Amino acid sequence: MKIVRVLIALCVLAATLLHGCAGQPKYKGPTSPHFDGVHFRNSVPADKSLLDIARFISTYPFRRETWPTEVENASFAPPPQITEGIALTYINHSSVLLQVDGVNVLTDPIWSERASPFSFAGPKRVRAPGLALDTLPPIDVILVSHNHYDHLDIDSLRALQSRGRNGPPLILTGLGNGPLLQKHGLDHFRLLDWWDSAEINGVTFTFTEVRHRSGRGLADQMKTLWGGFAVRSQSGQIYFAGDTGYGPHFRQTRERFGAFDLALIPIGAYRPRDFMGPLHLDPDDAVKAHRDLASQQSVAIHHGTFQLTYEGIEEPYQRLQAGLEKAAIPASAFRVLGFGESLTLSSAK
Numbered sequence: 001m002k003i004v005r006v007l008i009a010l011c012v013l014a015a016t017l018l019h020g021c022a023g024q025p026k027y028k029g030p031t032s033p034h035f036d037g038v039h040f041r042n043s044v045p046a047d048k049s050l051l052d053i054a055r056f057i058s059t060y061p062f063r064r065e066t067w068p069t070e071v072e073n074a075s076f077a078p079p080p081q082i083t084e085g086i087a088l089t090y091i092n093h094s095s096v097l098l099q100v101d102g103v104n105v106l107t108d109p110i111w112s113e114r115a116s117p118f119s120f121a122g123p124k125r126v127r128a129p130g131l132a133l134d135t136l137p138p139i140d141v142i143l144v145s146h147n148h149y150d151h152l153d154i155d156s157l158r159a160l161q162s163r164g165r166n167g168p169p170l171i172l173t174g175l176g177n178g179p180l181l182q183k184h185g186l187d188h189f190r191l192l193d194w195w196d197s198a199e200i201n202g203v204t205f206t207f208t209e210v211r212h213r214s215g216r217g218l219a220d221q222m223k224t225l226w227g228g229f230a231v232r233s234q235s236g237q238i239y240f241a242g243d244t245g246y247g248p249h250f251r252q253t254r255e256r257f258g259a260f261d262l263a264l265i266p267i268g269a270y271r272p273r274d275f276m277g278p279l280h281l282d283p284d285d286a287v288k289a290h291r292d293l294a295s296q297q298s299v300a301i302h303h304g305t306f307q308l309t310y311e312g313i314e315e316p317y318q319r320l321q322a323g324l325e326k327a328a329i330p331a332s333a334f335r336v337l338g339f340g341e342s343l344t345l346s347s348a349k
Helices: 002-019 050-063 154-163 178-183 249-257 283-292 315-326
Strands: 086-092 095-100 103-107 141-143 170-174 189-192 197-200 203-208 228-233 236-240 262-266 297-301 342-344
Touching (some): 086 297
Parallel strands (some): 170 189, 236 262, 262 297
Antiparallel strands (some): 197 203, 228 236
């Protein structure tokens, strides 16, 4: 019976992944310690085979906790209007509005109903985004950490083209993602290798190493680069982890940039650990990352929107609270914001 489930899962997986093959030619560029000429790789291995993925999919329907089909968001005040300092508003999943010294930034924006190549199948949101698209301020920069469907959402990126301050917002993302963006008419982008930087209106964005993987189809697994972002401004330093497992990269990033005033750290989509451990932080890992980054204020991301793994919707919050208590870190130092809730940093430099 187990073999049958795995074979069925392989068929479903193949149908899903084949949908994403078009428009994904391999990246052509010089080799590096993390690029062998065909595939990108992690410094600390986090590779998963197609069979590993099939095994996870085959057990997912039977071992996942039950999530509600709909969760109502609380009401919060609109995002503050600031031209100096740092403010953020949690939207949903890994989507955050950052306002940094007058530069408006979105991280991994997703407003779509599903994190999927299909409109009729795949993880479906259980709550609305905390901000509607038409309530956003003019957007200057969009940070896209990697090309998984819950982080690089084409429909949202296309919708945001009309939300720029002076034309389409600039999309910053990893090497190899250009053909996908161009295929969908998204031409205002800059591709970055790990530790490459771009400066926009006095704010510097550096693409940082994280421990994850990429791929939207069978033909493009590990052929585009994933990463996080370090954001440097006169008002302070911000870290956006994107999607990542735990590893030495957090401490190495802090050693390179210094302590962070704000860190956006994932806490959800982590069970089962034998599969997700190398790819996604669990709340205990998130607490360790908070410490490694010497973050003065961390905010949880990657939770409460799409059920991607086994754990229940409330479990990450409970485990984060327990992890902070165990580490003697005040809850105020690592906050879970409501969907649409804003925070202004009083500690900005």
